[in-house]
Amino acid sequence: MDFTFMWETFRQLLTGVPLTLNLAFTSVAFGAVLAMMLALMRMSGIAVIEMIAKAYVFVFRGTPLLVQIFLIYYGLGQFRPTLQELGLWTFFREPYWCAILALTLNTGAYASEIIRGGLQSVPYPQVEAAKAAGMSGFLLFRRIVFPIAVRQALPAYGSEIILMVKATSLASIITMMEVTGLAAKMISQTFRAVEIFVVAGVIYLILNFAITRLIMALEWWLSPHLRRPPSIEPRIEAAHV
Amino acid sequence: MNLFKALTLALLGSTLAIGGASAQGKTVKIATEGAYAPWNFTGAGGKLEGFEIDLANDLCGRMKVQCEIVAQDWDGIIPALNAKKYDAIMAGMSITDDRKKVIDFAGPYANSPNGFLVAKNSPLAKMPGTGEAFNLGTQTAAAEKAIDAVKPLLKGKTIGVQGSTIHSNFADKYLKGTAEVREYKSTEAHDLDLSAGRIDAVLADATAIIGTLEKPEFKDYVLVGPSIVGGLLGSGVGVGMRKEDQELKKSFDTAIQAAIKDGTVKKLSLKWFQIDTTPLS
Numbered sequence: 001m002d003f004t005f006m007w008e009t010f011r012q013l014l015t016g017v018p019l020t021l022n023l024a025f026t027s028v029a030f031g032a033v034l035a036m037m038l039a040l041m042r043m044s045g046i047a048v049i050e051m052i053a054k055a056y057v058f059v060f061r062g063t064p065l066l067v068q069i070f071l072i073y074y075g076l077g078q079f080r081p082t083l084q085e086l087g088l089w090t091f092f093r094e095p096y097w098c099a100i101l102a103l104t105l106n107t108g109a110y111a112s113e114i115i116r117g118g119l120q121s122v123p124y125p126q127v128e129a130a131k132a133a134g135m136s137g138f139l140l141f142r143r144i145v146f147p148i149a150v151r152q153a154l155p156a157y158g159s160e161i162i163l164m165v166k167a168t169s170l171a172s173i174i175t176m177m178e179v180t181g182l183a184a185k186m187i188s189q190t191f192r193a194v195e196i197f198v199v200a201g202v203i204y205l206i207l208n209f210a211i212t213r214l215i216m217a218l219e220w221w222l223s224p225h226l227r228r229p230p231s232i233e234p235r236i237e238a239a240h241v
Numbered sequence: 242m243n244l245f246k247a248l249t250l251a252l253l254g255s256t257l258a259i260g261g262a263s264a265q266g267k268t269v270k271i272a273t274e275g276a277y278a279p280w281n282f283t284g285a286g287g288k289l290e291g292f293e294i295d296l297a298n299d300l301c302g303r304m305k306v307q308c309e310i311v312a313q314d315w316d317g318i319i320p321a322l323n324a325k326k327y328d329a330i331m332a333g334m335s336i337t338d339d340r341k342k343v344i345d346f347a348g349p350y351a352n353s354p355n356g357f358l359v360a361k362n363s364p365l366a367k368m369p370g371t372g373e374a375f376n377l378g379t380q381t382a383a384a385e386k387a388i389d390a391v392k393p394l395l396k397g398k399t400i401g402v403q404g405s406t407i408h409s410n411f412a413d414k415y416l417k418g419t420a421e422v423r424e425y426k427s428t429e430a431h432d433l434d435l436s437a438g439r440i441d442a443v444l445a446d447a448t449a450i451i452g453t454l455e456k457p458e459f460k461d462y463v464l465v466g467p468s469i470v471g472g473l474l475g476s477g478v479g480v481g482m483r484k485e486d487q488e489l490k491k492s493f494d495t496a497i498q499a500a501i502k503d504g505t506v507k508k509l510s511l512k513w514f515q516i517d518t519t520p521l522s
Contacts, residue, residue: 074430077437093439095423173430175401175423184316185424188405191343193320 001195009186009199016179017203023096023168023178027103028161034108039115053112060109066170068106073098073174099171107164114160118153119145151222158215162208169204179203268307269489270327271297271480275312276427279452279513280333283312292513293331296350299505300480303496315427316405319344322481328489329482333446335407335475345484347493349477350506351448352520354468355408357400358435358443358450361461365394365442370467377472387467388415395420398441401431407474408444414473416444432459448514477520 041053060068076083076092083089091097122145130144172181183200187193220227273281275289284290289310301308313321315332322330322344336346354374359365368391375384396419402409404424412422423440425431431443432453443450450464480493500506501519510518 074433074437077433077439080437089438095439173426175425177424181424185404187320188316188409189339191319191323191340193317 005192006195006199009196010203012186013179013182013196013200013203016177016182017207019176020165020168020178021207023099023103023171023176024161024165027100027107028164030100030104031107031111031164034104035111035115038108038112039119042112042116043119057109057112060105061113065102065106065167066173069099069102069170069174072102095171095174095176099168099174099176103164103167103171106167107160110163111157111160114153114156115149117156118149118151121152122148147222151219154215154219154222158212161211161215165207165211166204268309269301269304269329270309270311271329271331272311272313272318272322272327273297273330274315274318274332274427276315276429277333277449278429279448281331292351292509293333295509295513296500296506297331299500299509300493300496303499304492306492315403319481323483325483328486329480329493331480333449333478334481336477336479337407337410337473337475339410340475340481343484344481345486345490346479346481347490348479348497349520350479350497350501351510351518352470352477353446353448353514353516353518354470355411355444355466355474356447356450356464356468357466358432358445358453358459358462359441359465360435361463363441365398366463366465368394368465371465372468374468374470377469377474378476379471381472384467384469384472385415387469391466392416392419395442397421399423399439401425401434401440401443403428403431403445408446410473411469412444428453435462448516448518451514451516 038053038056041049042057044050072092073095076098080089083092126144126148127140130140135143168178169180171178172184175181177185179200183196187196190196273289273291273293275281275283277291279291281289281291281293289312294310297308297310311327313327313332318330318332318334319340321327330344333351334340334346336349340346357365357368359368370387370390373387375387377384395416399421400412400416401423402412402425404426409422409424416422420441423431423434425434428443428445428449431440431445434440435443436458443453447464447468453459454462454464480497482489482493497506507517507519510516
Protein backbone atom coordinates (compact mmCIF):
# COMPACT_ATOMS: atom_id res chain seq x y z
CA MET A 1 0.00 0.00 0.00
CA ASP A 2 1.34 3.32 -1.12
CA PHE A 3 -0.17 5.96 1.15
CA THR A 4 0.90 9.06 -0.77
CA PHE A 5 -0.75 7.56 -3.87
CA MET A 6 -3.89 6.77 -1.88
CA TRP A 7 -4.04 10.30 -0.49
CA GLU A 8 -3.74 11.70 -4.02
CA THR A 9 -6.47 9.27 -5.15
CA PHE A 10 -8.66 10.37 -2.24
CA ARG A 11 -8.33 14.01 -3.26
CA GLN A 12 -9.15 13.27 -6.87
CA LEU A 13 -12.14 11.08 -6.01
CA LEU A 14 -13.51 13.82 -3.75
CA THR A 15 -14.27 15.83 -6.90
CA GLY A 16 -16.90 13.19 -7.68
CA VAL A 17 -18.62 13.53 -4.29
CA PRO A 18 -20.81 16.55 -5.23
CA LEU A 19 -22.32 14.61 -8.15
CA THR A 20 -22.82 11.48 -6.02
CA LEU A 21 -24.63 13.49 -3.33
CA ASN A 22 -26.54 15.49 -5.92
CA LEU A 23 -27.85 12.30 -7.57
CA ALA A 24 -28.68 10.70 -4.22
CA PHE A 25 -30.47 13.64 -2.62
CA THR A 26 -32.33 14.87 -5.68
CA SER A 27 -33.73 11.41 -6.32
CA VAL A 28 -34.51 10.83 -2.62
CA ALA A 29 -36.39 14.15 -2.55
CA PHE A 30 -38.47 13.39 -5.66
CA GLY A 31 -38.76 9.77 -4.56
CA ALA A 32 -40.20 10.77 -1.17
CA VAL A 33 -43.04 12.66 -2.85
CA LEU A 34 -43.70 9.73 -5.17
CA ALA A 35 -43.54 7.28 -2.27
CA MET A 36 -46.01 9.31 -0.21
CA MET A 37 -48.44 9.34 -3.13
CA LEU A 38 -48.03 5.60 -3.69
CA ALA A 39 -48.50 4.82 0.01
CA LEU A 40 -51.71 6.88 0.13
CA MET A 41 -52.88 5.15 -3.07
CA ARG A 42 -52.21 1.76 -1.46
CA MET A 43 -54.28 2.74 1.56
CA SER A 44 -57.02 4.58 -0.32
CA GLY A 45 -59.48 1.69 -0.10
CA ILE A 46 -60.36 2.11 -3.80
CA ALA A 47 -59.59 -1.20 -5.51
CA VAL A 48 -58.41 0.19 -8.89
CA ILE A 49 -56.06 2.77 -7.35
CA GLU A 50 -54.70 0.18 -4.92
CA MET A 51 -54.00 -2.19 -7.80
CA ILE A 52 -52.10 0.49 -9.73
CA ALA A 53 -49.87 1.23 -6.74
CA LYS A 54 -49.35 -2.47 -6.06
CA ALA A 55 -48.39 -3.15 -9.69
CA TYR A 56 -45.97 -0.21 -9.68
CA VAL A 57 -44.22 -1.40 -6.52
CA PHE A 58 -44.12 -4.96 -7.85
CA VAL A 59 -42.43 -3.91 -11.11
CA PHE A 60 -39.91 -1.41 -9.73
CA ARG A 61 -38.99 -3.41 -6.65
CA GLY A 62 -38.82 -6.64 -8.59
CA THR A 63 -36.40 -5.58 -11.32
CA PRO A 64 -32.73 -4.62 -10.89
CA LEU A 65 -31.92 -0.93 -10.86
CA LEU A 66 -29.21 -1.61 -13.47
CA VAL A 67 -31.85 -2.94 -15.87
CA GLN A 68 -34.07 0.08 -15.19
CA ILE A 69 -31.20 2.48 -15.92
CA PHE A 70 -30.39 0.67 -19.16
CA LEU A 71 -34.03 0.67 -20.24
CA ILE A 72 -34.56 4.35 -19.47
CA TYR A 73 -31.28 5.51 -21.00
CA TYR A 74 -30.57 3.23 -23.96
CA GLY A 75 -34.08 1.83 -24.34
CA LEU A 76 -35.90 5.15 -24.55
CA GLY A 77 -33.04 6.51 -26.70
CA GLN A 78 -34.40 4.32 -29.49
CA PHE A 79 -37.72 6.19 -29.44
CA ARG A 80 -36.24 9.61 -30.03
CA PRO A 81 -38.73 10.77 -32.74
CA THR A 82 -41.73 9.93 -30.52
CA LEU A 83 -40.14 11.59 -27.51
CA GLN A 84 -39.30 14.66 -29.60
CA GLU A 85 -42.92 14.95 -30.69
CA LEU A 86 -43.98 14.81 -27.06
CA GLY A 87 -41.36 17.43 -26.19
CA LEU A 88 -39.69 15.05 -23.73
CA TRP A 89 -36.42 14.58 -25.59
CA THR A 90 -34.62 17.51 -23.94
CA PHE A 91 -35.20 15.62 -20.67
CA PHE A 92 -34.20 12.16 -21.88
CA ARG A 93 -31.24 13.45 -23.88
CA GLU A 94 -29.32 14.20 -20.69
CA PRO A 95 -27.74 11.27 -18.84
CA TYR A 96 -28.16 13.24 -15.59
CA TRP A 97 -31.95 13.34 -15.83
CA CYS A 98 -32.15 9.71 -16.95
CA ALA A 99 -30.17 8.74 -13.86
CA ILE A 100 -32.39 10.88 -11.61
CA LEU A 101 -35.53 9.38 -13.15
CA ALA A 102 -34.35 5.79 -12.71
CA LEU A 103 -33.22 6.37 -9.13
CA THR A 104 -36.43 8.24 -8.26
CA LEU A 105 -38.73 5.58 -9.67
CA ASN A 106 -36.75 2.92 -7.83
CA THR A 107 -36.61 4.59 -4.44
CA GLY A 108 -40.27 5.59 -4.79
CA ALA A 109 -41.25 1.92 -4.87
CA TYR A 110 -39.15 0.93 -1.85
CA ALA A 111 -39.96 4.00 0.23
CA SER A 112 -43.71 3.69 -0.39
CA GLU A 113 -43.67 0.37 1.43
CA ILE A 114 -41.65 1.89 4.28
CA ILE A 115 -44.14 4.77 4.59
CA ARG A 116 -47.10 2.41 4.38
CA GLY A 117 -45.59 0.36 7.21
CA GLY A 118 -45.16 3.55 9.25
CA LEU A 119 -48.72 4.74 8.62
CA GLN A 120 -50.22 1.35 9.45
CA SER A 121 -48.26 1.12 12.68
CA VAL A 122 -50.05 4.14 14.16
CA PRO A 123 -52.02 2.70 17.11
CA TYR A 124 -55.73 2.97 16.45
CA PRO A 125 -56.61 4.10 20.00
CA GLN A 126 -54.55 7.25 19.37
CA VAL A 127 -56.53 8.00 16.24
CA GLU A 128 -59.76 7.39 18.13
CA ALA A 129 -58.64 9.63 20.94
CA ALA A 130 -57.88 12.38 18.45
CA LYS A 131 -61.27 11.94 16.86
CA ALA A 132 -62.88 12.16 20.28
CA ALA A 133 -61.01 15.43 20.77
CA GLY A 134 -62.66 16.71 17.62
CA MET A 135 -59.89 16.30 15.07
CA SER A 136 -60.52 14.85 11.64
CA GLY A 137 -59.20 14.81 8.08
CA PHE A 138 -55.98 16.67 7.38
CA LEU A 139 -55.70 18.06 10.89
CA LEU A 140 -55.78 14.53 12.31
CA PHE A 141 -53.21 13.39 9.76
CA ARG A 142 -50.89 16.34 10.38
CA ARG A 143 -51.05 16.32 14.17
CA ILE A 144 -51.37 12.64 15.09
CA VAL A 145 -50.92 10.10 12.29
CA PHE A 146 -48.01 11.66 10.39
CA PRO A 147 -45.70 12.42 13.37
CA ILE A 148 -46.12 8.89 14.77
CA ALA A 149 -45.72 7.29 11.34
CA VAL A 150 -42.53 9.26 10.62
CA ARG A 151 -40.96 8.11 13.90
CA GLN A 152 -41.80 4.51 13.08
CA ALA A 153 -40.57 4.71 9.50
CA LEU A 154 -37.40 6.71 10.04
CA PRO A 155 -34.93 3.87 10.80
CA ALA A 156 -35.98 1.95 7.67
CA TYR A 157 -36.05 5.14 5.63
CA GLY A 158 -32.51 5.92 6.75
CA SER A 159 -31.39 2.60 5.32
CA GLU A 160 -33.12 3.47 2.07
CA ILE A 161 -31.22 6.77 1.84
CA ILE A 162 -27.94 4.92 2.39
CA LEU A 163 -28.90 2.41 -0.29
CA MET A 164 -29.55 5.31 -2.65
CA VAL A 165 -26.11 6.83 -2.02
CA LYS A 166 -24.60 3.49 -3.00
CA ALA A 167 -26.98 3.05 -5.93
CA THR A 168 -25.65 6.24 -7.54
CA SER A 169 -22.52 4.26 -8.40
CA LEU A 170 -24.57 2.66 -11.20
CA ALA A 171 -24.92 6.05 -12.89
CA SER A 172 -21.33 5.69 -14.08
CA ILE A 173 -22.52 3.26 -16.76
CA ILE A 174 -24.41 6.09 -18.43
CA THR A 175 -21.33 8.35 -18.47
CA MET A 176 -21.96 10.16 -15.17
CA MET A 177 -18.54 10.72 -13.60
CA GLU A 178 -19.41 10.28 -9.93
CA VAL A 179 -17.08 8.64 -7.40
CA THR A 180 -17.21 5.15 -8.93
CA GLY A 181 -16.94 6.50 -12.47
CA LEU A 182 -13.86 8.51 -11.54
CA ALA A 183 -12.39 5.48 -9.77
CA ALA A 184 -12.81 3.34 -12.89
CA LYS A 185 -11.16 6.04 -14.98
CA MET A 186 -8.23 6.31 -12.57
CA ILE A 187 -7.78 2.54 -12.61
CA SER A 188 -7.56 2.62 -16.38
CA GLN A 189 -4.76 5.16 -16.11
CA THR A 190 -2.78 3.57 -13.29
CA PHE A 191 -3.99 -0.07 -13.26
CA ARG A 192 -3.96 0.01 -9.45
CA ALA A 193 -7.40 -1.42 -8.84
CA VAL A 194 -7.01 -2.40 -5.18
CA GLU A 195 -5.81 0.94 -3.80
CA ILE A 196 -8.30 2.99 -5.82
CA PHE A 197 -11.32 0.86 -4.97
CA VAL A 198 -10.31 0.82 -1.29
CA VAL A 199 -10.25 4.64 -1.34
CA ALA A 200 -13.59 4.76 -3.19
CA GLY A 201 -15.06 2.44 -0.55
CA VAL A 202 -13.74 4.67 2.23
CA ILE A 203 -15.39 7.70 0.63
CA TYR A 204 -18.76 5.93 0.54
CA LEU A 205 -18.24 4.91 4.18
CA ILE A 206 -17.56 8.51 5.20
CA LEU A 207 -20.64 9.77 3.34
CA ASN A 208 -22.87 7.11 4.83
CA PHE A 209 -21.43 7.62 8.30
CA ALA A 210 -22.43 11.29 8.10
CA ILE A 211 -25.87 10.33 6.86
CA THR A 212 -26.47 7.79 9.65
CA ARG A 213 -25.47 10.45 12.21
CA LEU A 214 -27.90 12.95 10.67
CA ILE A 215 -30.72 10.43 10.77
CA MET A 216 -29.91 9.50 14.36
CA ALA A 217 -30.03 13.18 15.28
CA LEU A 218 -33.39 13.49 13.53
CA GLU A 219 -34.70 10.44 15.40
CA TRP A 220 -33.57 11.92 18.69
CA TRP A 221 -35.23 15.23 17.90
CA LEU A 222 -38.50 13.56 16.88
CA SER A 223 -38.72 11.33 19.96
CA PRO A 224 -38.54 13.57 23.05
CA HIS A 225 -40.81 11.12 24.90
CA LEU A 226 -38.15 8.40 24.69
CA ARG A 227 -35.35 10.50 26.10
CA ARG A 228 -34.37 10.13 29.76
CA PRO A 229 -35.69 13.06 31.75
CA PRO A 230 -32.95 15.40 32.95
CA SER A 231 -32.20 14.37 36.52
CA ILE A 232 -30.71 16.43 39.30
CA GLU A 233 -27.09 15.47 39.95
CA PRO A 234 -26.73 14.00 43.43
CA ARG A 235 -24.30 15.90 45.59
CA ILE A 236 -21.41 13.54 46.10
CA GLU A 237 -18.80 16.08 47.17
CA ALA A 238 -20.19 16.04 50.65
CA ALA A 239 -19.18 12.41 51.12
CA HIS A 240 -15.50 13.25 50.72
CA VAL A 241 -15.38 15.76 53.43
CA MET B 242 2.22 -29.18 15.25
CA ASN B 243 4.54 -31.32 13.18
CA LEU B 244 1.65 -32.96 11.44
CA PHE B 245 0.23 -29.52 10.64
CA LYS B 246 3.58 -28.39 9.22
CA ALA B 247 3.87 -31.49 7.07
CA LEU B 248 0.34 -31.05 5.81
CA THR B 249 0.96 -27.41 4.94
CA LEU B 250 4.14 -28.27 3.09
CA ALA B 251 2.42 -31.07 1.20
CA LEU B 252 -0.40 -28.74 0.19
CA LEU B 253 2.03 -26.03 -0.82
CA GLY B 254 4.06 -28.54 -2.83
CA SER B 255 1.04 -29.80 -4.73
CA THR B 256 -0.14 -26.24 -5.48
CA LEU B 257 3.27 -25.37 -6.83
CA ALA B 258 3.31 -28.53 -8.94
CA ILE B 259 -0.06 -27.62 -10.46
CA GLY B 260 1.01 -24.01 -10.94
CA GLY B 261 4.23 -25.13 -12.57
CA ALA B 262 2.42 -27.43 -14.94
CA SER B 263 0.12 -24.69 -16.22
CA ALA B 264 3.00 -22.27 -16.63
CA GLN B 265 4.47 -24.69 -19.18
CA GLY B 266 1.73 -23.38 -21.49
CA LYS B 267 -0.32 -26.51 -22.12
CA THR B 268 -3.52 -24.44 -22.05
CA VAL B 269 -3.33 -20.73 -22.64
CA LYS B 270 -6.30 -18.73 -21.46
CA ILE B 271 -6.85 -15.68 -23.65
CA ALA B 272 -9.16 -12.85 -22.65
CA THR B 273 -11.08 -10.73 -25.11
CA GLU B 274 -13.75 -8.11 -24.65
CA GLY B 275 -16.51 -9.59 -26.77
CA ALA B 276 -18.07 -6.19 -27.44
CA TYR B 277 -15.73 -4.66 -30.02
CA ALA B 278 -16.94 -5.67 -33.46
CA PRO B 279 -15.40 -6.63 -35.80
CA TRP B 280 -12.30 -7.31 -33.67
CA ASN B 281 -14.10 -9.45 -31.13
CA PHE B 282 -17.79 -9.69 -30.42
CA THR B 283 -20.48 -12.04 -29.25
CA GLY B 284 -22.22 -13.44 -32.28
CA ALA B 285 -25.88 -14.30 -32.75
CA GLY B 286 -25.39 -17.77 -31.23
CA GLY B 287 -23.72 -16.35 -28.11
CA LYS B 288 -20.30 -17.47 -29.32
CA LEU B 289 -17.27 -15.19 -29.50
CA GLU B 290 -16.40 -14.23 -33.06
CA GLY B 291 -14.23 -11.74 -34.92
CA PHE B 292 -10.78 -10.99 -36.26
CA GLU B 293 -9.01 -11.73 -33.00
CA ILE B 294 -10.87 -14.97 -32.34
CA ASP B 295 -9.81 -16.29 -35.76
CA LEU B 296 -6.27 -15.02 -35.27
CA ALA B 297 -6.01 -16.44 -31.74
CA ASN B 298 -7.03 -19.88 -32.98
CA ASP B 299 -4.48 -19.63 -35.79
CA LEU B 300 -1.69 -18.52 -33.43
CA CYS B 301 -2.48 -21.26 -30.92
CA GLY B 302 -2.22 -23.82 -33.72
CA ARG B 303 1.22 -22.46 -34.61
CA MET B 304 2.33 -22.50 -30.96
CA LYS B 305 0.92 -26.02 -30.57
CA VAL B 306 -1.01 -25.17 -27.43
CA GLN B 307 -4.62 -25.53 -26.36
CA CYS B 308 -6.36 -22.19 -26.14
CA GLU B 309 -9.40 -21.12 -24.23
CA ILE B 310 -10.90 -17.74 -25.08
CA VAL B 311 -12.88 -15.98 -22.39
CA ALA B 312 -14.81 -12.70 -22.37
CA GLN B 313 -13.87 -10.00 -19.85
CA ASP B 314 -15.13 -6.42 -19.45
CA TRP B 315 -12.70 -3.95 -20.95
CA ASP B 316 -12.11 -1.70 -17.95
CA GLY B 317 -10.86 -4.55 -15.77
CA ILE B 318 -9.00 -6.47 -18.43
CA ILE B 319 -5.44 -5.51 -17.39
CA PRO B 320 -5.86 -5.82 -13.58
CA ALA B 321 -7.43 -9.27 -14.09
CA LEU B 322 -4.48 -10.36 -16.25
CA ASN B 323 -2.07 -9.42 -13.48
CA ALA B 324 -4.34 -11.20 -11.00
CA LYS B 325 -3.74 -14.35 -13.13
CA LYS B 326 -7.36 -14.84 -14.20
CA TYR B 327 -5.99 -15.58 -17.68
CA ASP B 328 -2.64 -15.56 -19.45
CA ALA B 329 -3.01 -13.22 -22.42
CA ILE B 330 -5.19 -10.42 -23.80
CA MET B 331 -6.25 -10.14 -27.42
CA ALA B 332 -8.85 -7.43 -27.36
CA GLY B 333 -7.83 -4.76 -29.86
CA MET B 334 -5.42 -3.46 -27.26
CA SER B 335 -2.90 -0.93 -28.53
CA ILE B 336 0.67 -1.11 -27.31
CA THR B 337 1.24 2.09 -25.33
CA ASP B 338 3.96 3.25 -22.97
CA ASP B 339 1.49 3.49 -20.10
CA ARG B 340 0.35 -0.09 -20.51
CA LYS B 341 3.93 -1.29 -20.96
CA LYS B 342 4.62 -0.16 -17.40
CA VAL B 343 2.34 -2.90 -16.09
CA ILE B 344 2.22 -5.60 -18.76
CA ASP B 345 4.24 -6.80 -21.75
CA PHE B 346 3.15 -7.14 -25.35
CA ALA B 347 3.83 -9.56 -28.17
CA GLY B 348 3.31 -8.26 -31.67
CA PRO B 349 1.90 -5.97 -32.96
CA TYR B 350 -0.43 -8.02 -35.15
CA ALA B 351 -2.48 -5.09 -36.42
CA ASN B 352 -2.22 -1.36 -36.84
CA SER B 353 -5.13 0.88 -37.56
CA PRO B 354 -5.76 4.62 -37.28
CA ASN B 355 -8.55 6.40 -35.44
CA GLY B 356 -11.37 8.47 -36.86
CA PHE B 357 -14.66 10.20 -36.10
CA LEU B 358 -18.06 8.69 -36.75
CA VAL B 359 -20.68 11.38 -37.46
CA ALA B 360 -24.08 11.74 -39.12
CA LYS B 361 -23.94 12.55 -42.86
CA ASN B 362 -26.20 15.57 -42.41
CA SER B 363 -24.24 16.98 -39.47
CA PRO B 364 -21.89 19.96 -39.96
CA LEU B 365 -19.14 17.69 -38.65
CA ALA B 366 -19.35 15.56 -41.81
CA LYS B 367 -17.21 18.22 -43.54
CA MET B 368 -14.35 17.71 -41.11
CA PRO B 369 -11.00 18.91 -42.44
CA GLY B 370 -8.22 16.36 -42.77
CA THR B 371 -10.51 13.54 -43.92
CA GLY B 372 -8.44 11.12 -45.94
CA GLU B 373 -5.11 12.46 -44.65
CA ALA B 374 -2.86 10.28 -42.50
CA PHE B 375 -0.45 11.35 -39.77
CA ASN B 376 1.88 9.68 -37.32
CA LEU B 377 1.69 11.45 -33.99
CA GLY B 378 4.98 9.86 -32.95
CA THR B 379 7.16 10.81 -35.91
CA GLN B 380 5.26 13.76 -37.47
CA THR B 381 4.11 15.34 -34.21
CA ALA B 382 3.93 18.92 -35.52
CA ALA B 383 1.94 18.04 -38.65
CA ALA B 384 -0.42 15.75 -36.73
CA GLU B 385 -1.09 18.38 -34.07
CA LYS B 386 -1.75 20.95 -36.77
CA ALA B 387 -4.33 18.61 -38.28
CA ILE B 388 -5.95 18.17 -34.85
CA ASP B 389 -6.03 21.97 -34.34
CA ALA B 390 -7.74 22.34 -37.73
CA VAL B 391 -10.56 20.09 -36.52
CA LYS B 392 -11.06 21.89 -33.20
CA PRO B 393 -13.17 24.91 -34.32
CA LEU B 394 -15.76 22.51 -35.74
CA LEU B 395 -15.89 20.48 -32.51
CA LYS B 396 -16.38 23.52 -30.27
CA GLY B 397 -19.30 22.93 -27.90
CA LYS B 398 -20.08 19.50 -29.34
CA THR B 399 -20.33 16.29 -27.35
CA ILE B 400 -17.99 13.44 -28.26
CA GLY B 401 -18.31 9.84 -27.11
CA VAL B 402 -15.30 7.60 -26.50
CA GLN B 403 -14.81 4.24 -24.85
CA GLY B 404 -13.21 4.68 -21.43
CA SER B 405 -9.71 3.31 -20.68
CA THR B 406 -8.72 3.43 -24.35
CA ILE B 407 -6.12 5.26 -26.42
CA HIS B 408 -9.05 7.24 -27.80
CA SER B 409 -10.11 8.46 -24.36
CA ASN B 410 -6.48 9.44 -23.67
CA PHE B 411 -6.38 11.23 -27.02
CA ALA B 412 -9.64 13.04 -26.25
CA ASP B 413 -8.42 14.00 -22.77
CA LYS B 414 -5.20 15.43 -24.16
CA TYR B 415 -6.38 17.17 -27.33
CA LEU B 416 -10.14 17.73 -27.18
CA LYS B 417 -10.92 18.49 -23.54
CA GLY B 418 -11.90 22.13 -23.17
CA THR B 419 -12.99 22.24 -26.80
CA ALA B 420 -15.72 19.63 -26.71
CA GLU B 421 -17.52 17.74 -23.95
CA VAL B 422 -16.09 14.22 -23.77
CA ARG B 423 -18.28 11.41 -22.43
CA GLU B 424 -16.83 8.03 -21.55
CA TYR B 425 -18.69 4.82 -22.27
CA LYS B 426 -18.07 1.25 -21.15
CA SER B 427 -18.05 -0.16 -24.70
CA THR B 428 -18.06 1.00 -28.31
CA GLU B 429 -21.54 -0.50 -28.66
CA ALA B 430 -22.79 1.89 -25.96
CA HIS B 431 -21.44 5.05 -27.62
CA ASP B 432 -22.75 3.92 -31.01
CA LEU B 433 -26.23 3.59 -29.50
CA ASP B 434 -26.01 7.08 -28.03
CA LEU B 435 -24.79 8.51 -31.34
CA SER B 436 -27.79 7.05 -33.14
CA ALA B 437 -30.06 8.34 -30.36
CA GLY B 438 -28.60 11.82 -30.93
CA ARG B 439 -27.24 12.30 -27.43
CA ILE B 440 -23.73 12.84 -28.76
CA ASP B 441 -22.54 14.54 -31.94
CA ALA B 442 -19.58 12.32 -32.79
CA VAL B 443 -17.81 9.15 -31.78
CA LEU B 444 -14.03 9.00 -31.63
CA ALA B 445 -12.84 5.43 -32.14
CA ASP B 446 -10.68 3.10 -34.14
CA ALA B 447 -11.37 3.30 -37.89
CA THR B 448 -11.87 -0.48 -38.09
CA ALA B 449 -14.47 -0.42 -35.32
CA ILE B 450 -16.21 2.47 -37.12
CA ILE B 451 -16.19 0.53 -40.38
CA GLY B 452 -17.80 -2.36 -38.49
CA THR B 453 -20.48 -0.02 -37.13
CA LEU B 454 -21.15 1.48 -40.56
CA GLU B 455 -22.12 -1.96 -41.85
CA LYS B 456 -25.17 -2.02 -39.63
CA PRO B 457 -28.33 -0.85 -41.45
CA GLU B 458 -29.22 1.69 -38.73
CA PHE B 459 -25.94 3.52 -39.42
CA LYS B 460 -26.43 4.00 -43.17
CA ASP B 461 -26.70 7.78 -42.70
CA TYR B 462 -23.39 8.01 -40.89
CA VAL B 463 -19.87 8.49 -42.19
CA LEU B 464 -16.24 8.10 -41.09
CA VAL B 465 -14.38 11.46 -41.16
CA GLY B 466 -11.35 13.27 -39.79
CA PRO B 467 -7.61 12.80 -40.12
CA SER B 468 -6.26 9.26 -39.68
CA ILE B 469 -3.81 9.40 -36.81
CA VAL B 470 -1.51 6.68 -35.48
CA GLY B 471 1.51 6.59 -33.17
CA GLY B 472 2.43 8.73 -30.18
CA LEU B 473 -0.05 8.31 -27.35
CA LEU B 474 -2.17 6.26 -29.76
CA GLY B 475 0.39 3.50 -29.38
CA SER B 476 2.34 1.41 -31.81
CA GLY B 477 -0.20 -1.06 -33.08
CA VAL B 478 -2.35 -3.74 -31.49
CA GLY B 479 -0.58 -6.53 -29.62
CA VAL B 480 -1.11 -9.51 -27.35
CA GLY B 481 -0.92 -8.40 -23.73
CA MET B 482 0.68 -10.66 -21.13
CA ARG B 483 2.24 -10.60 -17.69
CA LYS B 484 5.81 -9.32 -17.56
CA GLU B 485 7.13 -12.54 -16.03
CA ASP B 486 5.76 -14.71 -18.86
CA GLN B 487 8.67 -14.13 -21.23
CA GLU B 488 8.41 -17.71 -22.63
CA LEU B 489 4.82 -17.08 -23.69
CA LYS B 490 5.76 -13.71 -25.20
CA LYS B 491 8.50 -15.35 -27.24
CA SER B 492 6.22 -18.03 -28.64
CA PHE B 493 3.49 -15.47 -29.43
CA ASP B 494 6.03 -13.22 -31.17
CA THR B 495 7.28 -16.10 -33.33
CA ALA B 496 3.73 -17.17 -34.20
CA ILE B 497 2.67 -13.59 -35.06
CA GLN B 498 5.71 -13.08 -37.29
CA ALA B 499 4.92 -16.35 -39.09
CA ALA B 500 1.26 -15.39 -39.50
CA ILE B 501 2.22 -12.00 -40.92
CA LYS B 502 4.78 -13.52 -43.28
CA ASP B 503 2.47 -16.13 -44.82
CA GLY B 504 -0.35 -13.63 -45.27
CA THR B 505 -2.75 -15.06 -42.69
CA VAL B 506 -3.01 -11.73 -40.87
CA LYS B 507 -3.75 -9.91 -44.12
CA LYS B 508 -6.35 -12.48 -45.13
CA LEU B 509 -8.15 -12.27 -41.79
CA SER B 510 -7.89 -8.48 -41.78
CA LEU B 511 -9.52 -8.23 -45.20
CA LYS B 512 -12.17 -10.72 -44.13
CA TRP B 513 -13.21 -8.74 -41.04
CA PHE B 514 -12.23 -5.10 -41.76
CA GLN B 515 -12.27 -4.88 -45.58
CA ILE B 516 -8.96 -3.07 -45.21
CA ASP B 517 -5.45 -4.39 -44.60
CA THR B 518 -4.35 -3.64 -41.05
CA THR B 519 -1.15 -5.70 -41.17
CA PRO B 520 1.53 -3.76 -39.26
CA LEU B 521 4.57 -2.66 -41.23
CA SER B 522 7.61 -4.43 -39.91
